[in-house]
Amino acid sequence: MNSRVTQRLVQAAFVASIALLWHFATASGRVAPLLLPPMPAVGHELSALAADADFWPDLRTTLFELVMAFLLAAAAGTAAGYAVSRTRYAVRTFEPLMAGMYAVPAILLFPLYVLFFGLGPGSKIAIGATIAFFPVALSTVTGLSGVNRLYLTAARSMGASSGQTFRLVMLPAALPAILAGLRIGANAAFMAILGAETIASFAGLGHRIVSMAESMDTAKMFANIVLAMSVAAMINIAVSAAEKRGWKHEQA
Amino acid sequence: MSRPEPAVARLAVIALLLGIWEVAARAFGNPLFICPPSRVVASFAALFRDADVVEAVYYTSFEILVAFVIAVVIGFALGLAVGLHRFTRGAMYPVILLLYAMPQVTILPLFVVVFGIGAVSKIAFGVSHGVFPMIMTVAAGAQSIEPILLRSARSMGANRMQVLRYVVFPHLVPSFFAGMRLAMTAVLLGVLVAELYVSQAGVGRFTSAFTQTFQPANLFALIGVLAALAITLNELCRRAELRFSRWCAG
Amino acid sequence: MTPAAPAIRVQNVSQTYGAAGDPRRVVALGGASLEIARGEMVCLVGPSGCGKSTLLNLIGGLATPESGNIWIDGEPVRGPQPQKVAFVFQESALFPWRTIQENVELGMEFQGVPVSERASRARESLATAGLSAFASHYPRQLSGGMKQRAQLARALALRTGILLMDEPFAALDEQTRMVFGEELSLLLANAGKTIVLVTHSLTEAVFLADRVAVFSARPGRIKQIVSVDEEHPRRQSFMTSPKLAQLRNELYDLLHDEIRSTMNLPVAEPGQ
Numbered sequence: 001m002n003s004r005v006t007q008r009l010v011q012a013a014f015v016a017s018i019a020l021l022w023h024f025a026t027a028s029g030r031v032a033p034l035l036l037p038p039m040p041a042v043g044h045e046l047s048a049l050a051a052d053a054d055f056w057p058d059l060r061t062t063l064f065e066l067v068m069a070f071l072l073a074a075a076a077g078t079a080a081g082y083a084v085s086r087t088r089y090a091v092r093t094f095e096p097l098m099a100g101m102y103a104v105p106a107i108l109l110f111p112l113y114v115l116f117f118g119l120g121p122g123s124k125i126a127i128g129a130t131i132a133f134f135p136v137a138l139s140t141v142t143g144l145s146g147v148n149r150l151y152l153t154a155a156r157s158m159g160a161s162s163g164q165t166f167r168l169v170m171l172p173a174a175l176p177a178i179l180a181g182l183r184i185g186a187n188a189a190f191m192a193i194l195g196a197e198t199i200a201s202f203a204g205l206g207h208r209i210v211s212m213a214e215s216m217d218t219a220k221m222f223a224n225i226v227l228a229m230s231v232a233a234m235i236n237i238a239v240s241a242a243e244k245r246g247w248k249h250e251q252a
Numbered sequence: 253m254s255r256p257e258p259a260v261a262r263l264a265v266i267a268l269l270l271g272i273w274e275v276a277a278r279a280f281g282n283p284l285f286i287c288p289p290s291r292v293v294a295s296f297a298a299l300f301r302d303a304d305v306v307e308a309v310y311y312t313s314f315e316i317l318v319a320f321v322i323a324v325v326i327g328f329a330l331g332l333a334v335g336l337h338r339f340t341r342g343a344m345y346p347v348i349l350l351l352y353a354m355p356q357v358t359i360l361p362l363f364v365v366v367f368g369i370g371a372v373s374k375i376a377f378g379v380s381h382g383v384f385p386m387i388m389t390v391a392a393g394a395q396s397i398e399p400i401l402l403r404s405a406r407s408m409g410a411n412r413m414q415v416l417r418y419v420v421f422p423h424l425v426p427s428f429f430a431g432m433r434l435a436m437t438a439v440l441l442g443v444l445v446a447e448l449y450v451s452q453a454g455v456g457r458f459t460s461a462f463t464q465t466f467q468p469a470n471l472f473a474l475i476g477v478l479a480a481l482a483i484t485l486n487e488l489c490r491r492a493e494l495r496f497s498r499w500c501a502g
Numbered sequence: 503m504t505p506a507a508p509a510i511r512v513q514n515v516s517q518t519y520g521a522a523g524d525p526r527r528v529v530a531l532g533g534a535s536l537e538i539a540r541g542e543m544v545c546l547v548g549p550s551g552c553g554k555s556t557l558l559n560l561i562g563g564l565a566t567p568e569s570g571n572i573w574i575d576g577e578p579v580r581g582p583q584p585q586k587v588a589f590v591f592q593e594s595a596l597f598p599w600r601t602i603q604e605n606v607e608l609g610m611e612f613q614g615v616p617v618s619e620r621a622s623r624a625r626e627s628l629a630t631a632g633l634s635a636f637a638s639h640y641p642r643q644l645s646g647g648m649k650q651r652a653q654l655a656r657a658l659a660l661r662t663g664i665l666l667m668d669e670p671f672a673a674l675d676e677q678t679r680m681v682f683g684e685e686l687s688l689l690l691a692n693a694g695k696t697i698v699l700v701t702h703s704l705t706e707a708v709f710l711a712d713r714v715a716v717f718s719a720r721p722g723r724i725k726q727i728v729s730v731d732e733e734h735p736r737r738q739s740f741m742t743s744p745k746l747a748q749l750r751n752e753l754y755d756l757l758h759d760e761i762r763s764t765m766n767l768p769v770a771e772p773g774q
Binding site for chain 1: 562564582584585587588589591595597598599600608609611612613614640642660
């Protein structure tokens with residue numbers, strides 16, 4: 001496969017050609033400005049975002065929902081994963097169950113959450129937590145039950161208590177896997193929340209995109225889409241960096 | 253006391269959870285928001301006597317299957333292009349990675365603006381989700397063909413088409429089915445999310461209606477059916493994969 | 503004068519893996535007996551699967567024998583005894599998320615050494631093993647031989663009377679093993695510890711040990727014990743001496759038939 005540099009160059013070339021196509025499509029008048037607004041208009045809307053009265057509250061709402069959903073999923077997922085990993089029997093019984101449930105699009109539960117929690121942040125937090133729960137729980141099970149037996153034997157031979165064995169051997173050994181699960185969960189939660197805000201909400205980044213679409217203000221809609229994608233990318237970078245810190249002994 | 257088989261234990265746990273749900277919903281649940289599983293089961297029959305609901309489920313299944321077929325075909329073709337030729341790989345793979353990384357849920361309203369509120373936007377969104385895992389899997393499979401196999405076929409006088417037919421395609425069978433399985437999961441997500449967003453003739457219309465009119469039993473029942481549909485389709489793909497990959501070692 | 507009580511006493515120990523009726527059930531040890539004096543170094547050799555590692559684990563209290571008894575310093579063994587017994591394992595049992603020095607300190611933390619003493623004892627132990635320069639390195643950054651030295655440093659820092667080593671050099675190449683053997687002999691000569699070392703290498707066994715216990719094939723028993731009468735620390739000249747070669751040949755003869763029987767090959771007729 002190409003090196004990262006060539007990959008980045010190709011991607012940049014792609015983006016540039018899209019931009020060129022876009023410019024020609026809008027400048028020549030071939031595409032209706034309602035469908036595809038001219039680039040300068042989108043650029044203008046992007047810079048106007050910060051001044052938009054609703055923008056900061058919407059951003060705060062989405063981020064608040066994300067943090068709450070993630071904390072819930074992290075707590076429940078690691079606890080459930082820990083409980084299941086304790087015996088091989090539990091792993092054999094519950095792990096396929098969790099993996100199977102993961103395959104069904106959990107977003108289907110969202111209408112139920114809306115029915116129960118309403119259109120506010122509650123339903124978004126609930127769906128975000130539900131969707132993020134599975135990767136966290138599954139990776140916790142894999143991480144804890146996959147600890148090399150030799151580490152546990154060595155610790156026992158040196159007199160480690162079960163508390164010491166868990167705290168000082170099992171947790172550090174399982175940490176890379178658990179952190180990977182938390183990263184996947186955080187990203188999944190954000191996608192779920194954006195989706196939920198798109199489907200049924202009166203606030204948040206997803207909702208902004210929908211309301212711009214409904215009022216046919218496509219320039220603003222594009223601007224908000226770019227914004228939402230940028231936030232997603234930043235979240236991904238942040239959680240990936242956090243995950244890497246747990247691996248630092250591997251990169252020494 | 254010997255432990256029950258894991259399968260039995262799983263069923264027991266599910267039964268236990270259903271039991272707790274039943275008791276809790278009856279005791280504390282506000283019937284506007286929540287209902288016990290017994291009421292859900294009871295409303296099944298009435299719900300599916302409603303021709304409109306049944307038609308909506310068929311319509312959505314149709315959207316899923318069409319999106320699936322298109323995603324598999326396009327994904328397979330692009331996957332081959334990426335996996336077999338260094339030039340196309342270099343030109344296309346970075347672009348595919350870039351597009352794959354985009355959170356597609358943000359452009360769902362855009363899809364609807366462009367394709368309308370009918371089946372086309374659902375199918376398009378489904379294809380948009382399903383095509384990526386197919387491309388990645390097929391490309392990886394195509395890349396893993398040992399060059400010696402291709403060379404020995406050519407040295408025996410095989411032309412392009414023959415090499416494809418007798419060396420490449422058989423090798424790609426496991427990747428094809430694995431990609432299909434992943435594509436199905438992704439297509440399901442895409443189509444169902446689009447349906448929940450806006451729907452004219454599909455199930456989304458009813459999920460909205462049941463939510464807004466506080467009919468938890470009907471909503472549960474409908475979601476249950478959709479979940480069963482998803483599980484069945486995923487399982488079919490999984491079994492197909494197992495059957496056709498039997499010749500693979502390990 | 504009554505002779506000193508043996509540091510380790512194994513009496514008629516048997517161990518079986520697998521439940522009754524399980525087709526994979528195997529009798530690992532079938533009545534092994536052995537006495538090891540304080541400060542002695544004994545190597546266990548034998549064909550694969552003869553129970554050498556099993557016996558080591560039983561001595562260290564990591565498992566309980568099905569039948570028979572084991573005493574350490576006159577006390578019956580009922581579980582791991584971190585104050586008396588330290589292990590060095592076959593593969594790297596160093597914790598990869600900690601530096602070498604932290605690994606040594608962690609061992610002491612498990613054993614119950616007060617915090618204030620851990621750092622200095624760790625440094626001392628690493629110096630003995632020649633790893634002072636690598637104290638802040640992670641196991642991943644070390645070669646196989648250095649990792650085993652680090653494990654040995656961790657075991658030595660525990661200041662136990664007994665050291666049990668389970669094929670510690672199995673992952674190293676032949677040449678490194680030979681050089682290591684000399685280093686190890688030097689290191690352990692003055693330590694005064696009782697050492698039991700399991701190895702597949704007959705050369706290593708003769709070079710290092712006071713006595714070599716030869717196991718029979720499964721179910722394992724101790725077939726014979728060969729004495730190596732040579733002063734410690736063993737010198738390089740001993741490695742290439744005729745005495746070592748003769749003892750090694752003696753071990754080979756003892757093992758030959760045992761190994762053939764594990765490979766299901768017919769045992770040679772006497773006189774062949």
